[in-house]
Amino acid sequence: MGYGRDSLQKGRQGVEQRAKMAGGLVQDALPLSRQHLLAQMLTIHRGVIARKQIHQGNILHHAFAPSLGAVHGCGGSMGMTIQAIQIFPDRGRVHVAHEFADVLKLTSQSAMGMNGFGVQNGLKQRIGQVEGAQLGGLQSHQCFSQGLQGFHVAFALGFAEQFFGVHGFPEFHQCCYDTGIICKGISIVSDHSPFHYSQEYFQSLVQTALQQACQAGASAAEVEVSEGVGLGVTVRLGEVETIEYNRDKDLGVTVYFGPQRGQASTSDFSAAALRSTVDKAVAIARHTALDPFAGLADPALLAQAPWPDLGLFRPWDLSVEQGIDWARRCESAALAQDRRLNNSEGATVHTQNSHFFYGNTLGFMGGYAGSSHNLSCAVIAGKDQDMQRDYWYSTSRHPDQLESPEQVGRQAAERTLRRLEARRLSTRQVPVLFEASLASGLIGHFVGAVSGGSLYRGTSFLPDSLGQRVFDERFSLREEPHLPGGLASAPFDDEGVATHPRLVVNNGVVEGYFLGSYSARKLGMRSTANAGGSHNLIATPFGGGFEDLLRQMDRGVLVTELLGHGVNGVTGDYSRGAAGFWVEHGQIQYPVHEITIAGNLKEMFRAIQGVGTDVRVRGSKICGSILVGEMTVAGE
Secondary structure, three states: OOOOOOHHHHHHHHHHHHHOOOOEOOOOOOOOOOOOOOOOOOOOOOOOOOOOOOOOOOOEOOOOOHHHHOEEOOOOEEOOOOOOOOOEOOOEOOOEEEEOOOOEEOOHHHHHOOOOOOOOOOOOOOOOEEOOEEOOOOOOOOOOOOOOOOOOOOOOEOEOOEOEEEEOOOOEEOOEEOOOOOOOOEEOOOOOOOOOOOHHHHHHHHHHHHHHHHHOOOOEEEEEEEEEEEEEEEEEOOEEEEEEEEEEEEEEEEEEEOOEEEEEEEOOOOHHHHHHHHHHHHHHHOOOOOOOOOOOOOHHHEOOOOOOOOOOOOOOOOOHHHHHHHHHHHHHHHHOOOOOEEEEEEEEEEEEEEEEEEEEOOOEEEEEEEEEEEEEEEEEEEEOOEEEEEEEEEEEOOHHHOOOHHHHHHHHHHHHHOOOOOEOOOOEEEEEEEOHHHHHHHHHHHHHHOEHHHHHHOOOOOOOOOOOEOOOOOOOEEEOOOOOOOOOOOOEOOOOEEOOOEEEEEOOEEOOOEOOHHHHHHHOOOOOOOOOOOOOEEEOOEOOOHHHHHHHHOOEEEEEEEEOOOEOOOOOEEEEEEEEEEEEOOEEEEEEEEEEEEEEHHHHHHOEEEEOOOOOOOOOEEOOOEEEEEEEEEOO
16 A cells, blocks of 8 residues: 555655656656555465454554544535555555545634635546556646655655554454444644644554454454645746645555455545445455465564654745745746746645555554655756756755755756757767766666565566676665665555665675565565665765766766666666766766667666765665766767
């Protein structure tokens, strides 16, 4: 499942895409994590706990104010519905029914929190990526404020900087809850929280849906419920272009009848909609093909509460007026750098907060909240007939760790100006230095090749690579899921499996794949806690800083922008449009454009000659610039 967790990542990608609107590709687009506010779904083996009683567990780190349990009446309503089909590569193909909510009800408190500006409040579902496989997506009027609502690739969430966890169910018999818990109203969180619903209310929904699934005869079930809220403001040429507010919610149910599985989701939290969603999941499961690899995670691998507070939730009380001010300051700082900066694609400020709660009939229950904040700017420079554009952006879970509006604006301006009077190159074979912001894309191609879906389908250019040398012997890559404040940190993956630090590549040798439970079973292995994606992959630097890598390259191309999608995940063939700078004697000489860089990823990995210390943390892949010994640069 993990729908509620990926929304933070989705928003980060939106920031990058908006900043690169001329066609640049998001390099760290996380082929790992799901980016949609639906609800994650697991599986259970028949009879695992059919005759077992599990008693009420303790609520751990329960740092919630008494007001969290209060039930408020709803005042006002607005809403829209969008339909989607879900396909989860790590769990096989599953047909999904979706129950729509006609109305999203907001309390008067919530309405007052909108600062009086016009709001279109849509209930959206999103489909993201699972274990490196790209899924289809949805488009809505909220095009840019799809914020980083954390799904797993590790953007899962915490609540009031505390985690809420339960391990154990109330009186569980015959895979069924005898809780009687079904909220008659809505449990509203405190005035200081950005959320409309409390984790306590989410837990009650999860327990009720699990009970109903088991009463319907399911041998196993899992449920995830999530909510996300965000605000985005864009200013262009000093004028407010867009103000976008989003509040999303979703509940997803997965049921298992032995090896048969069904999934359904809804954006309506009413008792009737919950029952209908469970019934639809049950009906779907009874008509699906048998899949012996379907099922919940190994119970021995599930995370045990309390899990660590990773500092993932740092909300920003950003008003519309403050957002406009930040965006104007950012764009103004950019345009003030030079007369040649004569146009702008705008500056955008975006903040997003999300939380989720997940439970399954193995006894796992837990959830947390997270936040992500972004500031971006893209400007255009012109000289004679030459026009160039470039961008810059900053992203962080903590608003105080964002670069200032002036810093982002100046950096966008400098990057744009240096591209003027770009030249073409003749075709040649030379070293290529990938700027840090693009180098993470190379790591992403590796992750996709050694992820479960690609491996068990036989569509990877690195089959049977475990224990094999794939990179230069100086290259190492580790996964750090518990990195405090990490953009891809998570105490457990989308299936509740506990995450742990590990070496993925050690001195060039592959030591681990990226597997969820389904792909692990298909491959005869164990889950690596990567259902939903990777967690903070850190490439160990070698070869010095950026200037050192330029000197080491001596003569070649520094790539600062990539265009197109010319990467074949089956063969490893790599061909991308590019722009950047020609380098001679270790010094940047002049900008270049309209070139293509080509090679094969297997050869490129082995030819990595340096990983710089110039690290910029913008997603799940953390590395500096990467120097590849030789590639084909095609030009005139």
